[in-house]
Amino acid sequence: MWRILSRQIAGIDEPRQLDDNEFAALVARLEAFVGEHGRIPQRAAKDPDEARLGLWIEAQRRADHGGRLCDERRTRLEDLLGPRWFSRS
DSSP states (O other): OHHHHHHHHHTOOOOOOOOHHHHHHHHHHHHHHHHHHSSOOOTTOSSHHHHHHHHHHHHHHHHHHTTOSOHHHHHHHHHHHOTTTTSOO
16 A cells, blocks of 8 residues: 555556557666666666656566566566566565
8 A cells, every 4th residue: 555655646657568669668768777777677766767667667577477468578578687587686
Protein backbone atom coordinates (compact mmCIF):
# COMPACT_ATOMS: atom_id res chain seq x y z
CA MET A 1 0.00 0.00 0.00
CA TRP A 2 2.78 2.44 0.91
CA ARG A 3 4.37 1.87 -2.51
CA ILE A 4 1.16 2.82 -4.30
CA LEU A 5 0.71 5.92 -2.16
CA SER A 6 4.32 7.02 -2.60
CA ARG A 7 3.99 6.68 -6.39
CA GLN A 8 0.82 8.77 -6.32
CA ILE A 9 2.47 11.46 -4.20
CA ALA A 10 5.54 11.52 -6.45
CA GLY A 11 3.41 11.52 -9.60
CA ILE A 12 4.97 8.31 -10.91
CA ASP A 13 2.34 6.01 -12.37
CA GLU A 14 2.62 2.22 -12.56
CA PRO A 15 4.09 1.36 -15.98
CA ARG A 16 1.79 -0.46 -18.38
CA GLN A 17 2.79 -3.03 -20.98
CA LEU A 18 3.75 -1.18 -24.14
CA ASP A 19 3.31 -1.88 -27.82
CA ASP A 20 6.39 -2.93 -29.81
CA ASN A 21 7.44 0.60 -30.83
CA GLU A 22 7.10 1.96 -27.30
CA PHE A 23 8.95 -1.05 -25.92
CA ALA A 24 11.82 -0.52 -28.39
CA ALA A 25 12.04 3.17 -27.47
CA LEU A 26 12.18 2.34 -23.77
CA VAL A 27 14.83 -0.32 -24.34
CA ALA A 28 16.88 2.34 -26.18
CA ARG A 29 16.54 4.69 -23.18
CA LEU A 30 17.51 1.84 -20.88
CA GLU A 31 20.52 1.03 -23.04
CA ALA A 32 21.64 4.68 -22.91
CA PHE A 33 21.23 4.75 -19.13
CA VAL A 34 23.20 1.54 -18.61
CA GLY A 35 25.90 2.78 -21.00
CA GLU A 36 26.22 6.06 -19.14
CA HIS A 37 25.93 4.80 -15.55
CA GLY A 38 27.08 1.19 -15.82
CA ARG A 39 24.16 -0.10 -13.75
CA ILE A 40 20.45 -0.87 -13.85
CA PRO A 41 18.18 2.10 -13.02
CA GLN A 42 16.76 2.09 -9.50
CA ARG A 43 13.03 2.45 -8.96
CA ALA A 44 13.61 4.44 -5.77
CA ALA A 45 15.99 6.94 -7.40
CA LYS A 46 15.57 10.65 -6.72
CA ASP A 47 15.83 11.38 -10.43
CA PRO A 48 12.33 10.91 -11.91
CA ASP A 49 13.61 9.59 -15.25
CA GLU A 50 15.72 6.94 -13.55
CA ALA A 51 12.82 6.05 -11.23
CA ARG A 52 10.48 5.61 -14.21
CA LEU A 53 12.96 3.29 -15.92
CA GLY A 54 13.42 1.37 -12.67
CA LEU A 55 9.66 1.01 -12.27
CA TRP A 56 9.35 -0.12 -15.86
CA ILE A 57 11.99 -2.82 -15.32
CA GLU A 58 10.08 -3.88 -12.20
CA ALA A 59 6.90 -4.15 -14.31
CA GLN A 60 8.78 -6.29 -16.85
CA ARG A 61 9.99 -8.56 -14.03
CA ARG A 62 6.44 -8.98 -12.75
CA ALA A 63 5.19 -9.68 -16.27
CA ASP A 64 7.94 -12.27 -16.75
CA HIS A 65 7.26 -13.96 -13.42
CA GLY A 66 3.55 -13.99 -14.26
CA GLY A 67 4.15 -15.51 -17.69
CA ARG A 68 3.00 -12.36 -19.51
CA LEU A 69 6.33 -11.27 -21.03
CA CYS A 70 6.97 -12.70 -24.48
CA ASP A 71 10.23 -14.51 -25.24
CA GLU A 72 11.41 -11.77 -27.62
CA ARG A 73 11.13 -9.05 -24.97
CA ARG A 74 12.72 -11.24 -22.30
CA THR A 75 15.63 -11.93 -24.66
CA ARG A 76 16.12 -8.21 -25.43
CA LEU A 77 16.23 -7.37 -21.73
CA GLU A 78 18.53 -10.30 -21.03
CA ASP A 79 20.88 -9.26 -23.86
CA LEU A 80 21.10 -5.75 -22.43
CA LEU A 81 21.13 -6.43 -18.70
CA GLY A 82 22.51 -9.95 -18.49
CA PRO A 83 20.95 -13.31 -17.71
CA ARG A 84 19.89 -12.22 -14.22
CA TRP A 85 18.07 -9.03 -15.37
CA PHE A 86 14.98 -10.18 -13.50
CA SER A 87 16.71 -10.12 -10.09
CA ARG A 88 16.67 -7.08 -7.84
CA SER A 89 20.40 -7.23 -7.17
